[in-house]
Amino acid sequence: MSWTSVILSLCAAFLFAVAAIAQQQVASTTVESGAGFFKKLIRNPRWLAGIAGDTGGYILQAIALAVGALVVVLPILATSLLFALPLAARWSGRRIGRSELFWAAALTIALGIFLAAGDPLNGNDTAPFANWRLSLVTCAGIAVIAGGTALLKRGRARALGFAIVSGTLFGLASALTKSVMHYIDSGGTRLLSSWELYALVLVGLTGFATQQLAFQAGSLEVSLPAIAVLDPVIGSIIGIVTLQETLQAQGSEWIVIGVTIAVMVAGTLALARAGVPTQTIETVEHTARPSPV
Numbered sequence: 001m002s003w004t005s006v007i008l009s010l011c012a013a014f015l016f017a018v019a020a021i022a023q024q025q026v027a028s029t030t031v032e033s034g035a036g037f038f039k040k041l042i043r044n045p046r047w048l049a050g051i052a053g054d055t056g057g058y059i060l061q062a063i064a065l066a067v068g069a070l071v072v073v074l075p076i077l078a079t080s081l082l083f084a085l086p087l088a089a090r091w092s093g094r095r096i097g098r099s100e101l102f103w104a105a106a107l108t109i110a111l112g113i114f115l116a117a118g119d120p121l122n123g124n125d126t127a128p129f130a131n132w133r134l135s136l137v138t139c140a141g142i143a144v145i146a147g148g149t150a151l152l153k154r155g156r157a158r159a160l161g162f163a164i165v166s167g168t169l170f171g172l173a174s175a176l177t178k179s180v181m182h183y184i185d186s187g188g189t190r191l192l193s194s195w196e197l198y199a200l201v202l203v204g205l206t207g208f209a210t211q212q213l214a215f216q217a218g219s220l221e222v223s224l225p226a227i228a229v230l231d232p233v234i235g236s237i238i239g240i241v242t243l244q245e246t247l248q249a250q251g252s253e254w255i256v257i258g259v260t261i262a263v264m265v266a267g268t269l270a271l272a273r274a275g276v277p278t279q280t281i282e283t284v285e286h287t288a289r290p291s292p293v
Contacts, residue, residue: 005068006064006068006072009060009061009076009077013076013077013082013083014083015054015056015057016054016057016077017080017082017083017084018053019050019052020080020220020224021050021220022046023041023047023212024223025046027041027047028215038209061177063181065174065181066181066182066184066185068122070236070238070239071240073174074232074236075111075236076111077231077232079111081225082107084220085100085104104267106267107268110263111260113256113260114261117256121245123244123245124243126196127243135172135241139169142164142168143169146168147161147210149161150165150213156217156218156222158213159214159217159223162211163222163223163224166211167226167228167229167231169206169207170204170207170231170234172234173200173203173204173207175235175242175243176196176199177200179196179243180197214226214227225268225269
């Protein structure tokens with residue numbers, strides 16, 4: 001296991017947390033829809049600052065994936081919630097409760113135990129397209145079903161649906177990033193002819209767009225947990241199934257790994273539920289109406 005990838009992943013998680021808070025604060029108060037929604041976003045300095053954070057985080061993530069395994073990098077990125085929680089609380093003038101502190105500590109400890117017990121090994125950086133087919137079809141199926149459901153819903157359900165699409169596509173994009181980084185490290189001669197590069201652009205942009213739609217439809221504590229959990233889960237599964245990454249666990253260590261994964265998922269969801277309620281588009285529309293005289 002590369003500790004360089006661990007440090008880079010933690011830095012990326014911090015930048016992703018700052019970016020998510022900034023983008024959600026803007027998207028949740030933007031009443032436009034369709035192309036007008038995205039045009040309004042790109043004119044907002046705070047949202048653009050969030051884009052800068054996302055860009056920096058992705059660069060660090062890509063470097064981490066170049067030197068480390070997906071099953072190491074992606075679970076660490078889920079700790080973006082640990083950074084998002086106190087930052088959101090500070091910006092809203094709210095104190096962090098004991099429950100939040102408990103789950104934050106539990107998530108951190110579980111993550112450390114997972115890395116120590118699993119001792120993940122790198123697999124292959126690339127794989128034949130035939131090996132990717134199952135992962136691509138599965139992710140596409142999840143995205144279509146969740147996205148279609150989101151379009152028919154409003155409020156919390158809509159936010160969760162788009163967040164599921166975004167988290168799924170971000171997990172697939174992470175796996176594709178590892179392959180793209182391999183081509184770059186090899187001199188880049190095969191990069192422009194690789195299908196992974198163009199798939200990464202398509203998947204990444206779609207994941208980002210649906211993330212903004214999730215931020216607009218509901219509060220951060222609805223959308224961010226789904227994205228933070230699905231990204232590492234989907235990406236790690238693809239790393240194991242498609243790129244042949246492995247965990248060096250034996251006997252009872254698998255039980256420890258199972259427990260730590262359960263704690264990480266429970267901690268992530270608990271922190272999200274305890275998070276600071278954020279203003280949504282429905283709240284904005286309601287408060288914008290003049291009160292009756």
